[in-house]
Amino acid sequence: MFAHEHVTLRTGERSGLPIIVAIHSTALGDAVGGCRLWSYPGWRDGLADALRLSEAMTLKCAAAGLDFGGAKAVIPLPPDTVLGRRRREAVFLDFGDAVQSLGGRYRAGEDVGTTAEDLWVARQRTQWAYCLPEGHGGSGEPSELTAVGAFASIEATWRHVAGTASLARRRVTVIGLGQVGGRLARRLADAGAELTVTDIDPGRRLLAEELGAKWVEPEAAPTVPADVLVPAALGGLLSRDVATRLNCTAIAGPANNQLQDDSVAEVLAAREILWAPDFVVNAGGVIHGTILDIRGGTWTEAHSAARAIGTRLTELYRLAEATGRTPYAAALAAARQRIH
Numbered sequence: 001m002f003a004h005e006h007v008t009l010r011t012g013e014r015s016g017l018p019i020i021v022a023i024h025s026t027a028l029g030d031a032v033g034g035c036r037l038w039s040y041p042g043w044r045d046g047l048a049d050a051l052r053l054s055e056a057m058t059l060k061c062a063a064a065g066l067d068f069g070g071a072k073a074v075i076p077l078p079p080d081t082v083l084g085r086r087r088r089e090a091v092f093l094d095f096g097d098a099v100q101s102l103g104g105r106y107r108a109g110e111d112v113g114t115t116a117e118d119l120w121v122a123r124q125r126t127q128w129a130y131c132l133p134e135g136h137g138g139s140g141e142p143s144e145l146t147a148v149g150a151f152a153s154i155e156a157t158w159r160h161v162a163g164t165a166s167l168a169r170r171r172v173t174v175i176g177l178g179q180v181g182g183r184l185a186r187r188l189a190d191a192g193a194e195l196t197v198t199d200i201d202p203g204r205r206l207l208a209e210e211l212g213a214k215w216v217e218p219e220a221a222p223t224v225p226a227d228v229l230v231p232a233a234l235g236g237l238l239s240r241d242v243a244t245r246l247n248c249t250a251i252a253g254p255a256n257n258q259l260q261d262d263s264v265a266e267v268l269a270a271r272e273i274l275w276a277p278d279f280v281v282n283a284g285g286v287i288h289g290t291i292l293d294i295r296g297g298t299w300t301e302a303h304s305a306a307r308a309i310g311t312r313l314t315e316l317y318r319l320a321e322a323t324g325r326t327p328y329a330a331a332l333a334a335a336r337q338r339i340h
């Protein structure tokens, strides 16, 4: 069944590129979601991505208790396209027109391949573009609050497993030391965790040395013996094969779309590995965008909403146990119940 409320697909009049906006649901409020500028084999692949990602945004907002719906924009680039400065500007003016045509039902932010500067260009054509540069009234980097929410999730997950949230001397493996993973690794080191880290970028070894963390190669990281595994790179880490080889007690991290398919949640549950659903853990970014940028709320309010992700997870784990479901199935059911 087609589950989306509205999908716009048009050719940008300046750039000639397809602009796709998928609004999955506005049941809880206007729909929010980033704009992805990425290379795809064809525009239909970009459309498929927009449909999938917009539904995930609906679940993420619902799970975080936010009164916003889910959407996503995708601007699919033909393979090997390099955008010069002028064409890039044309793309985001076109994008601004597409957003404006939706009358505020879709509030646009950053995603993979787009920057605060791109949103500022779109802002010339629409008042519904957010995540602007700080110099233009934006609220800055969202990954700080994503890291706050992910750290609260790791503590809540460990508390559920071990009866204490203390991570002192716990073995924690962080995969990906980028904007969120780097911040998380610092917090974990401060909390006294025994850190193992990895990244495909060898330049991130400097951070590992600074934190006194052990460095392993990316292929080895998922199977290093650990109390908590923290996926903080790209999605798709957890295939059925990887899930059967893991050597950890729990998994809680900010990476999007960690499961290669839904059945992996069952494999993890059968192995008694507690998996914190990613769309619950990583809601700090959308909390940043909606509370600070859209609603003009305070940092204290946004920070406590991000910390509250830990409490939400604890409730979720209890619900999952009480109903004999995986945390993933329980999270999906709870989010869908809020929407319908």
Ligand SMILES: NC(=O)c1ccc[n+]([C@@H]2O[C@H](COP(=O)([O-])OP(=O)(O)OC[C@H]3O[C@@H](n4cnc5c(N)ncnc54)[C@H](O)[C@@H]3O)[C@@H](O)[C@H]2O)c1
Pocket (backbone or CB within 6 Å): 142, 143, 144, 146, 175, 176, 177, 178, 179, 180, 181, 198, 199, 200, 201, 204, 218, 232, 233, 234, 235, 254, 255, 256, 282, 283, 284, 285, 286
């Ligand atoms: N930034 C946010 O606020 C936010 C919000 C919600 C979700 N997320 C998700 O969190 C994850 C990290 O986001 P980010 O903003 O830190 O991205 P980033 O691009 O800053 O960092 C990703 C890091 O992962 C590394 N990496 C990529 N592939 C890897 C691999 N196979 N093995 C090891 N390292 C690898 C990269 O070199 C990079 O250092 C992403 O999945 C993102 O979708 C981020």
